[in-house]
Amino acid sequence: MTIQRREFVAALAAGGAAGLAGCSTLTGDDSGDAGISGKTLTLTTTTSTYNTGLLDELNAPFEDRYGVSVDAVSQGTGQALKTARNGDSDVVMVHARSLEDEFMEEGYGVNRRDLMYNDFVVIGGPDDPAGIGGSDDVTEAFTAIADSESSFVSRGDDSGTHTKELEIWDETGLNVNEFGEWYQEAGQGMGDVINMATQQGSYTLSDRGTYLDMQDEVDLEIHVQGPIEGGPELLANPYGIVAVNPAVHDNVEYDLAMAYIGFITSPEGQDLIENYTANGEQLFYPEALSEEPNFQQYVPEGWSADSTGNSSDSSDE
Amino acid sequence: MSLESATTVPLFTEFPFEWNYIRSIIVVSLYVSVAAVALSTLCSLPVALAVGFTDFRGKGLLTSIINTGMGFPSVVVGLAVLFTVSNEGPLGSLELVFTREAMIMSQFVLAAPVVTGVSLAAVSSVEQNVRDAAYAMGGTRLDVALVTIKEARYGIATAVLAGFGRAISEVGSVLIVGGNIASADGTSKTRTLTTAIQLEAQRGRFETAMILGVVLLAIVLVVNGIVVRLGSDGGGYR
Numbered sequence: 001m002t003i004q005r006r007e008f009v010a011a012l013a014a015g016g017a018a019g020l021a022g023c024s025t026l027t028g029d030d031s032g033d034a035g036i037s038g039k040t041l042t043l044t045t046t047t048s049t050y051n052t053g054l055l056d057e058l059n060a061p062f063e064d065r066y067g068v069s070v071d072a073v074s075q076g077t078g079q080a081l082k083t084a085r086n087g088d089s090d091v092v093m094v095h096a097r098s099l100e101d102e103f104m105e106e107g108y109g110v111n112r113r114d115l116m117y118n119d120f121v122v123i124g125g126p127d128d129p130a131g132i133g134g135s136d137d138v139t140e141a142f143t144a145i146a147d148s149e150s151s152f153v154s155r156g157d158d159s160g161t162h163t164k165e166l167e168i169w170d171e172t173g174l175n176v177n178e179f180g181e182w183y184q185e186a187g188q189g190m191g192d193v194i195n196m197a198t199q200q201g202s203y204t205l206s207d208r209g210t211y212l213d214m215q216d217e218v219d220l221e222i223h224v225q226g227p228i229e230g231g232p233e234l235l236a237n238p239y240g241i242v243a244v245n246p247a248v249h250d251n252v253e254y255d256l257a258m259a260y261i262g263f264i265t266s267p268e269g270q271d272l273i274e275n276y277t278a279n280g281e282q283l284f285y286p287e288a289l290s291e292e293p294n295f296q297q298y299v300p301e302g303w304s305a306d307s308t309g310n311s312s313d314s315s316d317e
Numbered sequence: 318m319s320l321e322s323a324t325t326v327p328l329f330t331e332f333p334f335e336w337n338y339i340r341s342i343i344v345v346s347l348y349v350s351v352a353a354v355a356l357s358t359l360c361s362l363p364v365a366l367a368v369g370f371t372d373f374r375g376k377g378l379l380t381s382i383i384n385t386g387m388g389f390p391s392v393v394v395g396l397a398v399l400f401t402v403s404n405e406g407p408l409g410s411l412e413l414v415f416t417r418e419a420m421i422m423s424q425f426v427l428a429a430p431v432v433t434g435v436s437l438a439a440v441s442s443v444e445q446n447v448r449d450a451a452y453a454m455g456g457t458r459l460d461v462a463l464v465t466i467k468e469a470r471y472g473i474a475t476a477v478l479a480g481f482g483r484a485i486s487e488v489g490s491v492l493i494v495g496g497n498i499a500s501a502d503g504t505s506k507t508r509t510l511t512t513a514i515q516l517e518a519q520r521g522r523f524e525t526a527m528i529l530g531v532v533l534l535a536i537v538l539v540v541n542g543i544v545v546r547l548g549s550d551g552g553g554y555r
Contacts, residue, residue, distance in 0.1 A: 074516075
C-alpha cells in the first residue's frame with residue numbers, strides 16, 4: 001500500500017499549498033507523517049455520518065494503516081464546529097457550507113476539502129395531510145405544509161440539516177418565528193426527530209442517509225425527493241472536512257488530521273464511501289476525486305482574496 | 318456493526334451486538350462510576366463527620382447547601398466541567414476533554430453532595446449518648462469518629478449506594494464531557510451504558526436500547542445486593 005502513502009503525501013502537499021490562504025505556520029515539532037503513530041485523532045462530526053455507521057467503516061482501515069486511534073464525537077454541525085473552535089477536536093466533518101466558510105474565515109480551520117454528498121428529503125406520515133407527495137418543488141411543498149398548518153418537526157439544533165431547513169423556509173418568504181404550534185423545534189439529533197415525527201405523523205426534513213438507515217423501524221415516507229432521485233438542487237447535501245488551524249490551537253494533532261483528510265479523500269477512502277450501504281441502498285456519494293482541480297473547495301466561497309476569476313461551479317452546488 | 322434490525326427477530330436469538338462492545342461499555346461505566354464514588358466517599362465522609370459532630374453558626378445553611386447539591390442538574394455540571402477541561406478552560410493544558418477522567422470529574426461533582434448529605438443524616442442520627450459514652454470512656458476524637466462510623470455504617474453504605482446510583486444512571490454530563498466515543502473496532506472509550514442507550518434510542522433501535530437498559534438495572538441490583546450484604550454482616554445496628 002505504498003501508493004496510498006504517496007497519495008497522502010501529495011494530499012499533504014496540496015493541503016500545504018492551500019494552507020497559504022489561511023496560515024502557513026506549522027508549529028514545527030515533527031513534519032510529515034513520521035510522528036503520528038500512536039497518537040489519537042479527535043474528530044467531531046455530525047450525527048448523520050456517525051449514526052449511519054459510515055465512520056466505523058472509514059476509521060478502522062485508517063487506524064490500522066497508521067497505528068493511531070480516532071475518537072469520533074457525534075454532535076450537530078454547529079456544536080461540532082464550536083468544539084473545534086475551542087481546540088477540543090483536530091478535524092471536523094460537517095455539512096453546512098455557510099457555517100464551514102464562517103469557520104474558515106475566522107481562521108479556525110484550514111485545508112477544507114469537499115468529501116461526499118447525499119441529499120435531503122422531506123418525509124412524513126403516509127397520509128400526507130398537506131398533499132405534497134411527489135412534488136418536485138420543495139419551496140412549494142414547505143408553503144403547503146405551512147398553509148395547511150400540518151405538524152412539522154424541526155431539528156432546532158443548529159445542525160447542518162437545521163441550517164438547510166431554515167434556508168428553505170427563507171426561500172418560501174415565511175417567517176419561522178411566526179409559526180404556530182404545528183411547528184415544533186425538537187432541539188435533538190436526526191434520529192430523535194424521526195422518532196418524534198413517526199409518533200405524531202409529522203413532516204420533517206431529513207438527510208437521506210439517516211432516513212434510509214431507520215426506514216424499517218419507522219412509519220414515514222419520502223414525499224419530496226432530493227437531487228439524487230431527481231429532486232431539486234436546493235436539497236443537495238454536500239459534506240466537507242476541515243482541519244483545525246494549528247496556528248490557533250497548537251495542541252491540535254495537525255499532521256494526524258491531514259493524514260486523515262488525505263486518507264478519506266483518497267481513492268481508497270472514496271471507494272469505502274461509495275460502497276457503504278444500508279438496507280441495500282447507497283447512503284453517500286464520493287466527491288473528493290475530480291478530473292479538474294477545484295481550488296474553491298479549500299477556501300470560503302466568494303472569498304475576497306480569491307482574485308483568479310472565481311469560477312465557482314463546484315460539482316453539485 | 319450489524320445493520321440488521323432486531324424488529325423481525327425474536328429477542329436473544331440474534332444478539333444485536335458484539336460481546337466485546339457490550340463488555341467494554343460495562344467496564345467503562347463501572348470504572349467511571351466506581352472511581353467517582355470512591356473519590357466522593359473519601360472526601361465526603363470527613364466532611365459529614367466534621368459537620369455532624371460540631372455545632373457552629375451556619376450549620377443549617379451548610380446542610381441546606383449540601384442538600385441542594387444532591388439535586389444539582391447533571392447537564393449543568395457537565396457544562397461546568399466542560400468549560401473547565403476544554404482547551405480554552407483553566408485545565409485545558411491537561412487535555413482532559415472527551416476522556417474518562419473528565420467523566421469521573423463530573424460524576425464526582427454529582428455524587429459527592431449525595432454521599433455527604435445522606436451520610437450526614439446517618440451520622441447525625443447516631444445518638445448523642447453513644448458519642449458521649451465514647452468520650453467518657455476516654456476515647457480520642459478519632460475513636461469517637463470510628464464508633465460513630467460503625468454505628469452509622471448502614472446509613473453510610475446507603476449514602477455510597479445512592480451516590481453510585483446517581484453516577485451510573487446519569488447521562489447528561491457524561492455525554493457532554495465524555496463525547497460517547499467508541500472506537501471503530503467496537504470497543505468503548507468513553508461510552509457508558511446510559512449514553513449507549515441514548516444513542517441506540519436515537520437510531521430508533523429500541524430493542525437494543527432496552528437490552529442495555531436491562532443490563533444497567535442488573536448492575537445496579539447486583540451492586541446494591543453486595544453492599545446490603547456487607548452492611549448486614551456481623552449484625553448490630555440496622
